[in-house]
Amino acid sequence: MSHSRREAIRAAAMTGVAIAAGGLGTMTSAASAALPDYASHDALSLAALVRDGEVSPIELLEAAIGRAQEQDARLNFIAQELFDYARERIAAGLPDGPFHGVPFLIKDLHMHIAGQRSGQGSRFYNDYRPDFTSELVNRHEAAGLVIFGKTTTPEFGLTGTTESLAEGPTRNPWNLSHSAGGSSGGAAAAVAAGVIPLAHASDGGGSIRIPASNCGLFGLKPSRGRVPMGPQRTEGWGGNSTNGAISRSVRDSAALLDATAGIEPGSRYSAPEPQGSFLSQVGADPGRLRIALMLTPISGAPVAQEVKDAVLATARLCESLGHHVEEAAPRVDAAAMGAANFALISTALASDLDERAAATGLPISPETLEKITLGFYGYGQQVPGTAVAKANVTLQEIAVAVARFMDDYDVILSPVLADPPPKLGVFDLDKDDFAAWGQAVGAHTAFTGLFNATGQPSMSVPLGMSRKGLPIGSMFTARYGDEAGLLRLAGQLERAAPWFGKIPEGIA
Numbered sequence: 252m253s254h255s256r257r258e259a260i261r262a263a264a265m266t267g268v269a270i271a272a273g274g275l276g277t278m279t280s281a282a283s284a285a286l287p288d289y290a291s292h293d294a295l296s297l298a299a300l301v302r303d304g305e306v307s308p309i310e311l312l313e314a315a316i317g318r319a320q321e322q323d324a325r326l327n328f329i330a331q332e333l334f335d336y337a338r339e340r341i342a343a344g345l346p347d348g349p350f351h352g353v354p355f356l357i358k359d360l361h362m363h364i365a366g367q368r369s370g371q372g373s374r375f376y377n378d379y380r381p382d383f384t385s386e387l388v389n390r391h392e393a394a395g396l397v398i399f400g401k402t403t404t405p406e407f408g409l410t411g412t413t414e415s416l417a418e419g420p421t422r423n424p425w426n427l428s429h430s431a432g433g434s435s436g437g438a439a440a441a442v443a444a445g446v447i448p449l450a451h452a453s454d455g456g457g458s459i460r461i462p463a464s465n466c467g468l469f470g471l472k473p474s475r476g477r478v479p480m481g482p483q484r485t486e487g488w489g490g491n492s493t494n495g496a497i498s499r500s501v502r503d504s505a506a507l508l509d510a511t512a513g514i515e516p517g518s519r520y521s522a523p524e525p526q527g528s529f530l531s532q533v534g535a536d537p538g539r540l541r542i543a544l545m546l547t548p549i550s551g552a553p554v555a556q557e558v559k560d561a562v563l564a565t566a567r568l569c570e571s572l573g574h575h576v577e578e579a580a581p582r583v584d585a586a587a588m589g590a591a592n593f594a595l596i597s598t599a600l601a602s603d604l605d606e607r608a609a610a611t612g613l614p615i616s617p618e619t620l621e622k623i624t625l626g627f628y629g630y631g632q633q634v635p636g637t638a639v640a641k642a643n644v645t646l647q648e649i650a651v652a653v654a655r656f657m658d659d660y661d662v663i664l665s666p667v668l669a670d671p672p673p674k675l676g677v678f679d680l681d682k683d684d685f686a687a688w689g690q691a692v693g694a695h696t697a698f699t700g701l702f703n704a705t706g707q708p709s710m711s712v713p714l715g716m717s718r719k720g721l722p723i724g725s726m727f728t729a730r731y732g733d734e735a736g737l738l739r740l741a742g743q744l745e746r747a748a749p750w751f752g753k754i755p756e757g758i759a
Contacts (some may be wrong), residue, residue: 262560289314290445290758293500293751294353294507298395301352308341308352312397315354315447319400322444322758326422328413328437330359330403331368336401340392349506350449351395354443356441357388357451359401360408360434361487362481362494372404372415372434375607375619386479386515387494391451395618400591402437402450406621406680407600411461411668411696413437414679416621422675423465423756425721429672431461439466440499445758448501455492456592457667457699460711464667464724465499467713467753469741470497471504474732475706477522478508479515486519489595489643491703499751501741505529508734516568523732537739542569543579543656545665548697550585554669558723561715562666565725568714576664581656581701583649588704589693591642593632600624626685635736650705650731657730662740665698666723671717698726708734712741713750 265459292300300306316334318734323329337354345351363369364380370376391398403413403421413421413436421436423429431440435452439462452459454472463470478494479637480487487493494511498504508529544566546559566576608615615628657663678695682688702709707728715723729736745751 278716282560289318290754291447293448293498294350294449294503295352295500295641298350308345308397309338311352312341312354312399314339316399316699318444318446319441322424322441322446324742325423325427326402326431326440326444327419327749328421328431328440328444329400330370330372330418330437331401333364333367333398333400335510336367337397343453345397346393346395348393348395349510353393353396353449354447355396355398355450356400356402356438356447357391357398358404358435358438358453360404360453361385362388362401362451362453365396369401370417371407371665371698372417372622373406373624374417375604375613377417383482385509386481387451390479390511394507401440402435404434404437404626408434408453408455408458409434409627410434410678410680410692411457412673412678413462414675416681420675420679423672423721425467426672428674429721430675430678432465432467432672434458435497436462436465439463439468439470442466442468442497442499443755443758445754448500449498449507451475452497452571453492453494454703455488456703457696459495459497460667460699460709460724460726461696463711463713465672465722467722467750468497468499469501469710469712471495471508471710471734471737471741472702472708472722473508473512473734474522474708476514476518476520477708477734479511479513479518479722481515485515487519488592488599490706491592491595501738502530502533502743505533505738513748525735528714529734530739532735532738533742535739535742537736538712540569540574540661540740541659542566542574542576543660543663544576545580545663545698546578547580547582548585548665549580549701550697551667552694552695552697554666555671557717558666558670560670561723562664562725565712565714568744568748572747579660580663581653583652583701584758587702588644588649591645592700592704594638596641598634598639599626599631599633600649602626604628621680623682623685625681649701651741653701653705653707654731661729662738663728665726665728667711667726669695669697671719671723672721692696702728705731707731708737710737710741712744714744714748
């Protein structure tokens with residue numbers, strides 16, 4: 252690093268430190284601009300700069316805070332600012348992990364830091380401050396990551412867009428009138444805007460892959476049981492939900508998986524142990540894969556032609572790399588899967604809301620909860636225990652059926668979504684007609700939920716663009732426990748069709 256660049260970084264950091272001395276503070280655009288190549292680094296590259304003594308953690312943090320404040324004003328992805336918390340962590344000394352000194356954001360949904368607000372995207376949790384820290388946060392911080400904020404989510408992660416009455420809409424950096432996706436839309440917007448190269452995300456029905464697809468990023472949903480969900484509970488939505496990340500480079504997601512994977516105390520299950528590190532897989536040869544091309548979702552919902560064209564282009568790329576691709580898809584009862592998921596999600600939500608209401612005295616009403624959320628709650632109160640038991644059996648039967656299908660295939664290639672990124676206001680939770688909303692969201696997100704039900708690892712890879720210049724992801728899904736196979740393929744695709752340098756207009 253040149254002396255002039257080193258001094259520029261120090262100037263940026265000192266500007267932020269000086270302002271912060273007066274309180275929470277802000278970092279000026281001039282300070283952020285003093286590190287012009289910040290967004291050209293992935294997280295491992297930033298950690299290498301820290302390790303080599305070319306930049307310090309506080310310098311990186313202040314540069315990230317400056318970029319966050321600049322971009323949040325136009326995109327709205329920050330739910331909670333933890334700037335002073337991050338500065339205090341650095342001052343106390345950071346663990347010497349693989350991401351030592353790298354700024355990081357966590358999703359504001361079931362990811363807790365003791366004493367810090369956890370809003371869950373809802374007015375109902377406006378003043379909630381847990382007295383415990385999530386196991387995954389502990390692992391993030393042990394890896395050296397510096398958490399300086401929490402990202403936006405729709406209320407309780409219930410939809411595929413990040414819009415809420417509590418926090419407002421999160422905008423897509425590629426087009427501000429369009430959705431960043433959900434429910435990890437805040438994470439995707441922050442990464443796509445170059446604020447950070449890597450952010451925590453979670454996925455209970457597509458919530459990593461959908462925003463990754465909408466924002467032109469890499470998003471890997473790990474296998475069920477791979478990454479901790481506790482300590483309060485070790486699974487979410489009947490095992491549908493899992494934690495992961497959204498990143499610009501494949502290797503960042505792989506290295507973070509290495510740092511965070513592993514069984515947690517009290518867990519009912521754990522994904523199979525990998526052979527070697529996940530990071531080592533990114534540059535490895537995937538071999539000649541048998542790929543099933545699935546262009547129609549199990550529900551039969553229509554798929555936009557430009558989405559099909561993007562995935563067909565991905566299929567041709569895979570063939571050019573030596574893989575065998577043929578059209579094939581597992582047979583699954585989509586209606587039964589939908590009913591099972593509805594029963595599991597609505598009852599889990601109703602239980603949480605009842606507990607919160609009893610503890611706080613808050614009313615469960617339109618003044619505290621959004622319209623669609625109230626629809627889920629009402630249904631959840633009526634579901635008998637036998638229906639929940641049947642729902643679990645249904646999802647297990649689906650997982651077995653898909654596993655048998657994959658005896659003949661290494662990977663399933665499909666769209667992530669049935670349409671390009673929609674405009675804001677289409678799939679938000681402030682809707683009067685619950686049935687119409689459910690049908691519309693279900694058709695748009697018809698591909699992703701299957702692999703939450705089965706627990707398989709699944710990833711969105713940013714290989715396509717719509718006619719209007721919005722990203723279209725291609726989804727690859729492997730057998731349960733085979734994140735390594737996906738990462739080998741993702742690394743190969745990243746080398747063949749690089750996407751790191753493709754960023755939205757106006758993002759430097």
